[in-house]
Amino acid sequence: MSSPSSSPSSTPTLPPSQPARGRSRLIRVGWLAGLPVLALIAAAAYLGTTRVTExxxxxxxxxxxxxxxxQPEPWLRVSIKGRDLTAAGEAPEATQREAVIGRLAGIQGLRCLDDRTGVIEEASPFVWSVERPAADRVEANGSRPAEVGAFELAQRLKPALPRDTTLSDRARAARGAPRDFPDAAAFAVERLQDLTTGAVATLNDTVISIRGEAASLAAYDALRTALANPPQGYTLGTVEILPPVVGDFRFSVARRPDGSLELNGHVASEGAREEIRAAAAEAAEGAAVDDRMHEARGLPQGVDGPELARFVFRLAGLLHEGRVVFEGATVSVEGNALDSGAVGEAEALMREGRPAGIAAGRVALTARPIVPYVLRIRRGADSVTVSGHLPDQATREALLARLNPRFFRESIQDRTRLAAGAPAGLAAALAAAVDPLSTLASGELTVTGTDLRLTGTSLYPESAARLRRALPQALPSGWSTTVSVSAGEPMTTAAESGPCGQRLAARTAGHPLRFAPGSTALAPEFYPVLDAVAALARACPGERIEVVGHLDPAGAKPETRSDPVTEEAAKETAPKPAKADPKTAKEREGKGRKDKTETRDAAKSEPKTEPKPEKTEAETAEAGADLARARALAVVDYLQKAGVPLERAAAPTGVTPLSDRQGIGLSLRS
Structure with missing residues (x-):
């Protein structure tokens, strides 16, 4: 008999995993059945929250x-996130603020109230600033006018904002804003268009200050133009705008045939521009300077800007026409050199004189014949500069020997070069023109071939007129001349409109007439002053000019003249004032011959071999008085030749001579 478990008719049993799978299926079915319920709950909650938020x-x-x-617009600004509310703005009064905050806090369903409101106050000084922290955002801080309103101000500023930027207004309303504040604010915001990120513009009452870096060369130029015209009623304060950075920093100096200079390329700052312009003016020696530089940063590392400029101008000084260029940390020079020697000087300077960090570029110079032959003598405030060419060293030394005694208060700067090709008569022409130049307050003497040009300013109209007459007559044959000398401004209006004595004092003030020790010869610097005195005497017919001479300094020895060329030039260029009456001139001539004869006779009577006995104090005083009177008579003689009637100019006798410090005394007597 078989066992029951092995009976074919017995019920089969499930595997052990099948009950777990059944339970999982039941759970999933349960979740699916509950999802609609959850969705209904979530929807109800969302709709409830939305209704509360709304x-x-x-x-x-x-x-x-x-x-x-x-108010111009609502002062309260609110923002809501869910059931939380943030309040901002400035209330006109504290009671209004408290009332509004109370109403907001009482809204049903409100969970949290963030109170950021305040009360409008007086701001002094009234400061508002706008900053560009990022390329797409502009932020306003400080105080904005309460009477304008945030929205209205934003609308006024919108057209001035940089492209593709938004305005974030963090300023607080306040009273005390200056007039036309929105216009000034728009002006400040508009400047940010030309500045990079980080730029800041500030209004402090009526003062506008700007700080930042220019976005480009064009933007930098636009800023300079715009800042020259601030809004009416406003002024500029601190303006710190850095030039833009360029990758191709360059600098060049071009010399034109007329001696003028053209500046191109980049300059690091306005201060550097002024230094370069000063150096250019000195190198141009009176010719024009055309400044076409743009301010920019980007000078190669290790290159000293001032040293670079000095090096470039040294090379440019060797050019008659050409260009010196700094580009890519390399300096090159090309053009027509001043002379054959200048070519070698430029090559040596490029080899041995380059500043650190600068490479030597191309030296392409040619030396052409010097046509026209040019020499310039320019008189400034405290120096006389001689530049151009001279034929030889002897001519150079003779010219300097002529300049030194006539410009003893100024320093003589010799920048001449020696070269062949000088026109005939150059030395004689210079001898004739140096004295007239020394009588000018400022001026320039230019020799171009056989053409001589004298320009400048004279102290007095009479002196200017005399130069125009006398200089052409003193030049060598074959030379032409142009005299363009203007008269300076009158001394003072009050003196010119006052009595003649005051006018005389005004015209002679600051111009003492002092003779050289032992001399009675008029110095060139006397002529402008005496011309003016003569003109004044003619304008005051009721007055008489009295002249008193001066003594020599104690222990002074008579000066000697060892330069015969200078003496001959002095004779050729001596002033030729208007002729006086022939009879009067003849009488003076006779008197002069008599005085000279007496002087020679006295000289002959002195023992020649025996030592001269020492003079007593009385004799010394008498000799000094005689010298002082002779000087006074020399001045009177000049005035009479200049048109002052004989009876209206005199050197009175018995008058105590003046000291050397006082110089010649001039006074009017009725």
Whole structure:
């Protein structure tokens, strides 16, 4: 008999895993059945929250809109996130602020109220600033006018904002804004268009300050133009704008045939521009300087800007026409050199004189014949500069020997070069023109071939007229001359309109006439002053000029003249004032011959071999008085030749001589 478990008719049993699978299927069915319920619960919660948020927004907006009463716009600004509310703005009064905050706090369903409101106050100084922290954002801080309103101000500023930027207004309303504040704010915001990120513009009452870096060369130029015209009623304060950085920093100096210079390329700052222009003016020696430089940064590392400029101008000084260029940390020079020697000087300078960090570029110079032959003598405030060419060293030394005694107060700067090709008569022409130049307050003597040009300013109209007459007559044959000398301004209006004595004092003030020790010869610097005195005497017919001579300094020895060329030039260029009456001139001539004869006779009577006995104090005083009177008579003689009637110019006798410090005394007597 078989066992029951092995009976074919017994019920089969399930595997052990089948009950677990059944339970899992039941659970999934249960979840699926519960999902609709959960969705209904979530939807109900969302709809409930949305309705609460909408109600909060609606009620808060009504409260905010109500704050516009008596204001340019609602002062309350609210923002809601879920059931949380943030309030911002400045209330006109504290009571209004408290009332509004109370109404907001009472809104049903509100969970949290963040109060960021304040009360409008007086701001002094009234400061508002705008900053560009990022390329797409502009932020306003400080105080904005309460009477304008945030929205209205934003609308006024929108057209001035940099492209593709938004305005974030973090300023607080305040009273005390200056007039036309929105216009000034728009002006400040508009400047940010030309500046990189990090730029800041500030209004401090009526003062506008700007700090930043220019975005480009064109932007930098646009900023300079715009800042020259701030809004009416406003002024510029601190303006710190850095030039843009360029990758191809370059600098060049071009010399034109007329001696003028053209500056191109980049300059690191306005201060550097002024230094370069000063160096250019000196190198141009009176010719024009055309400044076409743009301010920029980017000078190669290790290159000293001032040293570079000095090096470039040294090379440019060797050019008659050409260009010196710094580009890519390399300096090159090309053009027509001053002379054959200048070519070698430029090559040596390029080899041995380059500043650190600068490479030597091309030296392409040619030396052409010097046509026309040019020499310039320019008189400035405290120096006389001689430049151009001279034929030889002897001519150079003779010219300097002529200049030194005539410009003893100024320093003589010799920048001449020696070269062949000088026109015939150059030395004689210079001898004739140096004295007239020394009588000018400022001026320039230019020799171009056989053409001589004298320009400048004279102290007096009479002196200017005399130069125009005398200089052409003194030049060598075959030379032409142009005299363009203008008269200086009158001494003072008050003196010119006063009595003749005051006018005389005004015209001679600051111009003492002092003779050289032992001399009675008029110095060239006397002529402008005496011309003016003669003109004044003619304008004051009721007055008489009295001249008193001066003594020599104690222990002074008579000066000797060892330069015969200078003496001959002095004779050729001596002033030729208007002729006086022939009879009067003849009488003076006779008197002069008599005085000279007496002087020679006295000289002959002195023992020649025996030592001269020492003079007593009385004899010394008498000799000094005689010298002082002779000087006075020399001045009187000049005035009479200049047109002053004989009876209206005199050197009175018995008058105590003046000291050397006082110089010649001039006075009017009725």
């Amino acid at each position: 109600r909060l927004e609606r009620q808060a907006a009504e409260i905010a809109a109500a704050t516009a009463e008596g």
